[in-house]
Every structure is written in structure tokens, then in C-alpha cells.
Amino acid sequence: MYAKFTDSPSPDSETVTQGSVELENRNPDPPTQASTTAKEQAKPPICGSVFRITTTAFLICLVVLLAFTIANLYLVLNARSVSYLENSLSRISKTSKAKLIGRCPVFYQGSCYFVHWRDNTVFNEGAKICKSNGGLPANIYSKLHFISIKALLKRTHVGQGNSVWTGMTFNATSGRAFYANRTEVHFDFVWYRHGYPIDNPSKDQLSLRHHFDTKYDGFINSGPEKLFGGVLCEIGDRD
Incomplete structure (x- = not known):
């Protein structure tokens, strides 16, 4: 008879194996540096x-x-x-302002004078133009002043039959001329050519007529509704 042998592990080997398993379970291998770095990099950089x-x-x-x-x-x-x-x-004074803005081509006795040319201007429109520029329709105070204004008209608007409003008036009944403040004019008054002044009480507003030949320059009297070529304005500290 043959004896039958079984390949069963010996108790000692099983114990060793189990012991090895238990030892491995109790003492796992420490993580390597590479694996630690990879885990840190895998974390989202929230704080940064x-x-x-x-x-x-x-x-x-x-x-x-x-x-x-x-x-x-x-x-x-x-x-x-x-x-x-x-x-x-x-x-600063009104005249100084006028000089600064170029509104003083003629300066006479503390006031500045300039012409605003605009066709078909009645007296009231001319007065508004002067007011918008800080002045009033102008007075002419002497023969010398009249000559300087004639030169201004010639420089700024050469032509024939051009008239500009002034602030002066004329009383046909008394034959006297007045400034805008109602004081009487006393200098040697120059009328435009023959036929003036017109003997009509309604023609009481004075304008200065400029002729191509300046020897004919002078005043004319007409109604304030007459259409003229502009207005002579005066800017002064006494306005």
C-alpha cells in the first residue's frame, strides 16, 4: 500500500505568512517624495x-x-x-472792457465809439444792438469829435448813401438838437447837403450820413422807423 500525502502548509509556515501579512498591514510603506509633491500640486491654489x-x-x-x-x-x-x-x-471800467474786446476804434472824452453795420436797421433795433454790446446809441459832442467819427465811417464802410443811427434828436419846431439825455447841442452842427433839416416834427431822430465824398457827410433828421445801414454806439462809464 502506498501512503497518501497532502500538501497542506505546515502550521509554522502559516503562522509566518499570517504574521507577515499582519506586519504588512500594521506597517505600510511610507509615501515617497514624488507622490507627496503630486498630491500638493493636485490641490487647487485657492489662497493664491x-x-x-x-x-x-x-x-x-x-x-x-x-x-x-x-x-x-x-x-x-x-x-x-x-x-x-x-x-x-x-x-475795471466799461471803456477798458471795450478796449479789451476791440470795441473802441475811437476814444473821445472818456468814451469808446464803434459802428455796427447792418442793412435795413430801424432805430429801436440799433438801440438793441448797442445795448447788447454794453453801450447806447452815440452822441457826438464837438466838431473835432464829428471829424473823428467821419474818418471811422470811411475806414469801416466805403460807399455812398450809408447812414447810421445816433442817440441824438432834433426838434423841428425850435430848430434845436439834443443829446440822448435831453441836454442841448451847442457845437457847430453840420447837416448833410441841402434840404436838411426836414421841417417836420415827426422827423425827430438824428442819424449821421456818410457819403463817398466825405465833404458831404453830415446829420439828417428822419422818423425812427426809417431803414438805415447800422448804428453808431457809445460805451462810457457815465452811461
Whole structure:
């Protein structure tokens, strides 16, 4: 008879095996440096992203605040400059202002005189034009003043039959001329050619007629509704 043998592990080998298994379970191998680095890289960089976002927002707010401050400073300085200019202009005389803006081609006895040419102008329109420029329809105060105004008319509008309104009036009944403030004119009055003054009480407004040949320049009297070529304006501190 043959004896039958079974390949069963010996108790000692099983114990060793089990012991090895238990030992492996109790003491796993430590992770390598490569695996640790990979895990750290796999984590999302939350803290870094938050820091960058916060820094960017802070810089944007700082730029906006700086721009707002500069804009306010500019507005304050500009307002002060305008106010200073207005205060300075308010302290100077009307004639000085007229000289600054080119409204004083003729200066006589403290007043500036200029002509505003505009076709088909009645007296009231002429008065509004002078007022919009800081003046009034002009008076002519002397023979010398009359000569300087004639030269101005010739320089600014060469032609024949051009008339400009003045602020003076004429009383056909008494034959006397008056300034705008109703005081009487006393200098040697020069009328335009023959036929003037017109003996008609309604023709009481005086204008200065400019002729191509200046020896004919002089005053004419007409109604305020007459259409003329412009107005002679006066800017003075006594206005």
C-alpha cells in the first residue's frame, strides 16, 4: 500500500505568512517624495487666487479714487479761475472792457465809439444792438469829435448813401438838437447837403450820413422807423 500525502502548509509556515501579512498591514510603506509633491500640486491654489483678486480690486479702487480726486481738484481750480476773472473784469471800467474786446476804434472824452453795420436797421433795433454790446446809441459832442467819427465811417464802410443811427434828436419846431439825455447841442452842427433839416416834427431822430465824398457827410433828421445801414454806439462809464 502506498501512503497518501497532502500538501497542506505546515502550521509554522502559516503562522509566518499570517504574521507577515499582519506586519504588512500594521506597517505600510511610507509615501515617497514624488507622490507627496503630486498630491500638493493636485490641490487647487485657492489662497493664491483670492490674494490676487483682492490685490487687483484694491488697485482698481485706488486708481478710481485718484482719478476722482484729480477731477474734483481740476473743477475747484477752474471755478476759482473763472471767479477771479469775473471779479477782475467787474473792477475795471466799461471803456477798458471795450478796449479789451476791440470795441473802441475811437476814444473821445472818456468814451469808446464803434459802428455796427447792418442793412435795413430801424432805430429801436440799433438801440438793441448797442445795448447788447454794453453801450447806447452815440452822441457826438464837438466838431473835432464829428471829424473823428467821419474818418471811422470811411475806414469801416466805403460807399455812398450809408447812414447810421445816433442817440441824438432834433426838434423841428425850435430848430434845436439834443443829446440822448435831453441836454442841448451847442457845437457847430453840420447837416448833410441841402434840404436838411426836414421841417417836420415827426422827423425827430438824428442819424449821421456818410457819403463817398466825405465833404458831404453830415446829420439828417428822419422818423425812427426809417431803414438805415447800422448804428453808431457809445460805451462810457457815465452811461
